[in-house]
Amino acid sequence: MKTFIASLFLTASLAFSSTGFAQSGTAASNLTAEGVETRFWVVITANGKIEVNVIKAEKEVSVNVLDQFGHTLASKVIDKEDAATRTKFDLSQLPDGSYKVVLIDGKHKEVKNIELNTRSVEAQRVVSVG
Numbered sequence: 630m631k632t633f634i635a636s637l638f639l640t641a642s643l644a645f646s647s648t649g650f651a652q653s654g655t656a657a658s659n660l661t662a663e664g665v666e667t668r669f670w671v672v673i674t675a676n677g678k679i680e681v682n683v684i685k686a687e688k689e690v691s692v693n694v695l696d697q698f699g700h701t702l703a704s705k706v707i708d709k710e711d712a713a714t715r716t717k718f719d720l721s722q723l724p725d726g727s728y729k730v731v732l733i734d735g736k737h738k739e740v741k742n743i744e745l746n747t748r749s750v751e752a753q754r755v756v757s758v759g
Contacts, residue, residue, distance in 0.1 A: 666686070667683065667684070667685040667686065667688075667690065667732070667734050668683070668684045668685070669681060669682060669683040669684070669685075669692075669732050669739065669741075670682050670741075671730050671741050671743060673743055673745070676721060676747075677719070677720050677721030677722075677723070677745065677747050678717055678718065678719050678720060678721060679694075679717070679718050679720060679730070679743065680715055680716070680717050680718075681705075681715070681716045681717075681718065681730055681732075682713075682714070682715050682716075683707055683713070683714050683715075683716070683732065684712065684713045685707070685712065685713075685734070686712075687709045687710070687712070688709050688734065688735060689706060689707065689708060689709045689735075690706075690707050690732055690733060690734045690735075691704060691705065691706045691707070691732070691733045692704070692705045692706075692707065692716055692730065692731070692732055693705075693730070693731045693733070694718050694720070694728060694729070694730055694731075695728065695729040695730075695731060696723075696726075696728060697726055697727050697728070702720075702723070702728075703718050705718075720745055721747070723745060724745075725745050725746050725747055725748065726744075726745060727742060727743070727744055727745075728742075728743050728744075728745055729741065729742055729743070730743060
């Protein structure tokens, strides 16, 4: 368990310190309620999957993935005993577009907007002989 938490903190520090991650789809935030901080961030992988990482105090939180119309596509409740979690959601079967990841922490709600874009870009090379 200590190894998991240590690796999670290492992942968090890399995500927060790297601008490359920020440009490739990492979004992080903090929720503060009554002096207790909950941190979460979203990482979008290349294959249409997202990872939602949550570090929190002893309280229950829920993570929801919503489409552009506000419909819940996936939901996960994180028990209060779990201090740090990584939840994976597979969005590869969904069409490209805007989605929201919502973390509800008792009285507070934090929303992260994500853009799913799975279109591949083909490299074109022109060869000329002179």
